[in-house]
Amino acid sequence: MGSLAPGHIADFILEDLTRCGIDVTNVITQTGCSLPTSIVISNIISGCRTILHMNRNLPDVTAQDFEKVDLTRYKWIHWEGRNANEQLKMISRVEKYNSTAPKEQRITISVEIEKEREELYQLFPHGDLVFVSKDVAKSLGFSCAKDAVIGLYPRVKSG
Template sequence: MTKYGNKLSWAVGKKTVLCIGTTTIDFVSTIKHFPGENTHQQVIGGYWIRGGKASNNCTVLANLGVKVELLGVLSNWSVFQVLIDDLRARGIIIENCPRCDQGAPFSSVILCKATKTRNIVYCNNNFPYVSIEDFRKLDLNRYGWIHIRALYFDKSLPMVKDIEAYNATSKEKIVLSIYFDNNLDDMWPLMDYCDYAVFSKKLAQTNGWTSMEDACLQLDERLRMRWGLNLKRPYVVVLWGDQGAGFMDLDGNFTHAKPHKPRRIVDALGAGDTFMGTFIYALYIRERSLAVAVDFGNRMASYKCTRNGYDHIANILLPPIL
């Protein structure tokens, strides 16, 4: 298998990107029409893929030649070994991942061509999440960017506080990005620590957001209502599917980044994870502006949808054919 993490790229000389979260087994089936109750249907196609948001972010970054590490609990079950082998083959660092003897999380994904919908059934099995003790075994001097999904507040808060403490005494600061897609009220205190806060469209219904601009305006108001000393104001990005993304600078100014729709969608699974990985790449590795990074993330998420998986993303590193 190609060692995607060893590509000659703009990432030479950059510190490691750390993604904290989970990796899962995703079983993907494509069907013509969604089946009725108590019926059987032959799928058009199917495959399994290593999933999980942090795991996918790592795959995207590794494909772009970035030195990247996953921090997440890995299962010792033999069926899970194929995922570990895949992580290693791609050059994704997993040496600091804790292990357990519990069955790994998995998802059943059904892609329906008639309705162009994606249905996901997820099984976690109360699988453990990395602890602050696991995090504190890391040498933070090795990292230039850390990305966390806001999934468990009690576990994430000590980690972001440790990053803040490290940055207070270090000349080379770690950039922290956090992805929010559920339980915003519970996760909101994490906003005080991150440099970039990315929100999913999934949050819209539960928070009453009617558009990406409305979401940014409400988030801006909530940020301005905070009280305390030395509160950090993050850059904010709100993803809105096929409508693109909205983002705010540190003064709360809103900008709409238009979508780049592919002519033909083959596989939209993981488009949001592709945005996140390429967004980090543009900001950290290529040192581009927020506006350029959001536009690049939109373009790459669209390009991801034109094929299965993530490996074709590495095509942007190839010289054009003359």
């Protein structure tokens, strides 16, 4: 699920995803917006990369958009931390669904916290699986992956 602005580039993206067997049923077309463009500049020698983003007026998916999703079709839903307050509402809907669903029909919830933004950290306790970037781990004071796992343990869901 995601947002796209209308136009020939979005048409190309949707056609390509469909050709690759990816279901685009839940893509939200946002009118009056521009499709974001990212350019990646890679340094072959050092392996570093710089990403340039343009056209940042495309809205993120909202909880209201997510209400249209048929949860019975999914076994795993992943959220990339963006608009955390809306995402918490979406996750809450899945948690409510899971609380009444038989074990074999429950949906695994995963969250990714890549950006060093405090508001995203409220997602930590809601994932069955939580992905954390090296930058976030370092910003929270951890110097290696092992320390991050141990240090973040109290902030994540038990298990």
